[in-house]
Amino acid sequence: MLDTLLPILIAAALALAVIGAGRRVRLWRQGRPARVPLLKGLAAMPRRYLVDLHHVVARDKVMSNTHVATAGGFVAAAALMILVHGLGLAEGVLGWLLLAASATMFVGSCCVARRRRNPPSRLSRGPWMRLPKSLMAFSLGVFAVTLPSVGLLPEDFGSWLLALALAAVVTWGLAEMVFGMTWGGPMKHAFAGALHLAFHRRAERFSTKKGGSGRSTGLKALDLDDPEAPLGVENPADFTWNQLLGFDACVQCGRCEAMCPAFAAGQPLNPKKLIQDMVVGMAGGSDAAYAGSPYPGKPVGEHQGSTHGPIVAREGKALVDAETLWSCTTCRACVEECPMMIEHVDAIVDMRRFLTLEHGNTPNKGAEVLDNLIATDNPGGFDPGARMHWATDLELPLMADRQQVDVLLWLGDGAYDMRNQRTLRSLVKVLRAAGVDFAVLGNEERDSGDVARRLGDEATFQSLAKRNIATLAQYRFQQIVTCDPHSFHVLGNEYGELGGHYRVYHHTTFIAELYEAGRLTFRPWKSGSVTYHDPCYLGRYNGEYEAPRNVLRALGIQVTEMERSGFRSRCCGGGGGAPITDIPGKQRIPDMRMNDVRETGAELVAVGCPQCTAMLEGVVDSTAEVRDIAELVADALVEAPSGPAGRGEEQMRTVRPLAEEVA
Template sequence: MSTALIGPLLLLAILLAAIGAARRVKMWRQGKPDPNAVPFFKGIAAILPRYLHDLHDVVARDKKFANTHVATAGGFVASVLAMLVVYVFGGDSSFTYGLLAVTFSVMSIGAYQVKKRRDNPPANLSKGVWHRLPYSLLAFSLSGLCIALIQLLGIGNVPIVLTVLLLGGVLLGLAELIFGMTWRGPMKHAFAGALHLGFHRRQGRFGGGRSTGLKPIDLNENTLGVEKPTDFHWNQLLGFDACVQCGRCEKVCPAFAAGQPLNPKKLIQDMVVGMAGGDTRQYAGSAYPGKEAGKSDEARCGAPDKPLFEGLLDADTVWSCTTCRACVEECPMMIEHVDAIVDMRRHLTLAKGETAGKGAETLNNLIATDNPNGLSPQNRAIWAVDLKLDTMENVGSTDVLLWAGDGAFDLAYQRTLRALVALLRHANVSFAILGNEELDSGDLARRLGDEATFQRLAKANVKTLNKYTFQTIVTPDPHAFHVLKNEYADFGGHYSVMHHTEFLAQCVERESLTLNTAKAQSVTYHDPCYLGRYNGGYDAPRFLLERMGMTINEMERSGFRSRCCGGGGGAPITDIQGEQRIADMRMDDARETGASIVAVACPQCAVMLEGVVMPRPAVQDVAVMLLERVIDTGQSAGGRNG
């Protein structure tokens, strides 16, 4: 059998792929420079270990598909390398033909599993060209396998028709899998995805790290936030191009499930259209809820220098996001959807003054009174007026600085604060509050896109905090916890910050708090997004509940897959309408467990879940529950704040 064409075809495909790669890189480089981008060779060197470890840690959550991906992708790479040895470098022998047969066999098994998955695909998988991919994979792998076996077995006089069919199958595969990798088609993600791993904007996400804090923007720039695709950093554009359209983000997005006009997968594909130019007719996945997609008369158009909200996107799409990071957590390509959304919000808020819902009113309140509800900043410490708490202004130094947060203005949240004060006294902890010196942490302003107000608040709080001496900041508010811990460092605020459940867990472990477990009940615990997915805080609340003697009935979506309560990212303020409320869906999750109490560890979660109509389980903060079970040993009588 003549295989003389295979080598030249393979080299031609690689050459065309290289040309396409240069074009693709040029397209990404339309974006802004990233001053923190890693050096070229360091990024290239990081690709393989990140592919084998970080990416596959996410893919492996679906073990069956992970094995399919290993067989298909690994078989493909091994097959191409073996083809280069045999057909380009002339290394033809029984061993190399046998090696070709093995690699093509492995790829064929994987390709068959891909086809089975596509025969009855779940709704989150995109269709269109993606339905073509299994056949291209099978044509390449089976044709290559047959050719390898024919040569291994020394079969001569192969009919010309069969020869043409087998070479055609190889040619089809080379066109789809190598040439298409850098041009257009379903394999485009492989080239972009590999480079995305190496030049990711959040290098801290790899090797077991966690990077979730937003970065400041220069408020003196001509363009504030992202108005058009070229306003993104170049490696963000690279990340958009890496999307494999698997729809894992779509499956976990609370706004999509609630029928609000956001689908993170569709949003990323719209970013690709904006970056590359063209229209949205090629997209064959789920639309934004309430909007049809794919009709030629309703196709949206984009271009690199065309404003995103002039024809391609509706503002309601980015205002629907709760910034819960469920999409980011599930993305096997490690795309940063939330960063892109906040960047676009920054432009809408700062440059156009078009914050959705009551956003403008809330931001005006933050500017005028340093709290989102417009309440007098002189009333910030009223919750503690009868508790005789030390203030930092009076004591100057302490072990623990208790950060109250803006929940201090809310009567329901004050129960948590007062319970925490009582627990700290029981544990004989030296602590103080800032009182009226404390301002809003700025989390809400930043998530609504008002970077100017956030930076003002952050700098003012840092200036106040840096006047005093303390070991740790403790707060019951995961949103304040997150910005104090991860985002204030950009403004000179480097602090040890703990969520109240983490600090209380340490107190229980060292037996500063002794518990009575006689009132054990069945509970379910709701993971706050900003404590869990943002900061990995999953264990401490559960440890406390278990030490109270509670039986924890986990919701189906818990831990890193917890469903958002709908309270983050300013979502209750922008109030984009959908088919149902996210908080109602979360309470349905809780009802299914049969638990009598939903334990929470976030004031925003408490507000959202307590707003669900009865009948429903009771909603209680972990600190309130813990105080009910503390045995008074008399240790707190002599301590500060006692």
């Protein structure tokens, strides 16, 4: 009887899965066109799954091994089941391989069941709670019906009742594993996730070398010259089709939720819920069936939308409230943690762009800051001619006078901030002590455009960027050095699309190279314990974790690491224009970060970002002093070499060849 039923069941499940796949693809294709290399992407998919995706999954060793056993066992069992029971090819080794694959899958499903017995709060429940049972049903059913095929049980083993029971179990498993992949349910992520890896919005994220992951963090530019191009995303159909595919790949594991600083602070953002709301909008309906953590302070069931309906409505119900989008600090903790490699920040900024460019709906001080950038080229609205007042006594060389130098020192808008001026003065002291041939743009420098772009004002960003690029094109320099990770990121990773290609260094990286080249000598550190706070735009955005620590080690400092450090560092709350939009929560993000510092017992927290300095120093009753690494280095300098400050034909050639000039 099973010989008759199994081929029918397998054929029916595959046919329904194909129909469901076509339906699913139509949902994704509602989005805007996107150029992707179809065949090349499909060919790269296995490696992206086995290397890049598992590079993230492997951070949790238990779940990594569970996933390998369960997913690997299922893929092997499904393929072999078609051969053995669908096509009747049970002879030889195929039947035994099917037994091994289904047994491996069963072991993995037991681990899944154990995890779901008392799941952490970040995991979605609802249909996901039945997944272990479905995994067990598939693996046990396939194992049982294969035993006669390999001769371990007689072909006529059991009665027709047993045959029907086994067929029911196999049907249950097939329904969830195969049919559910394309029609919806917990296994949907397997189908969508595989294609998401093949047609990813950022193919450059995937590694080309074994064991490493690529990095792609610069926002994509809008084509402001195309009158047909949408200014941001108003409705789900305004996303590109492969973005919609990426949303559909979400496995609802909640890793993004666990790392999100806004969610932890009680602000109305949960990146997992946001992605699920986009899935709801893609298909149409409400979020009532969502079984995970809601946005803090916002119950599930009050959001709804459709493919061509507004994501954020001015009145009535919509998919997302505007304050959810403005809560994001763009720290990329969600993206870094996502095992499906979904791009949450891209989606959030795309939606912000529409609110800002089309509606002018930027909350709190957002509109004022954008107006200041347009009128004065800086977010504070300061006199552009006052950018260099802090350095009157330093006699800094200007690019307009020098025309060609080794290093262009990019000041950033910290030049208007009295606290950050201390950092800049320290950095100048270090550069002069090392005999670096450098100059500054002075009043020719404008805001890099980072804040405007994160607030969704792409037009102001591109205007600032193009004028900066035109200014930089007048001069010759080897590299740009800045103490602002936001400027560092924008100049190095986002100006390129607009024609500005530069070699940009964060000041900690440059100081580390100066020390390694023997250009700096330090007195040994004799003060108290120190911890280091990783800036998001230096670490997660650009992968620089070691250089700041190398500098601290060179000073003789043994860093006491916070529990959340490196790629899992907690955001200070200063990125993405968050201090400007100022969405309230239950607590402040910088307060949580200083609690992390307090737990280490450190007396000083070293930083490498002016925004981090401002946010962490603003914490009331802080137990630790906040100082930039440049300040620590400047205080530890032993002596300055002879020769004119800021000049010298041979000064920096030991650090980087002059022949590698970038203009």
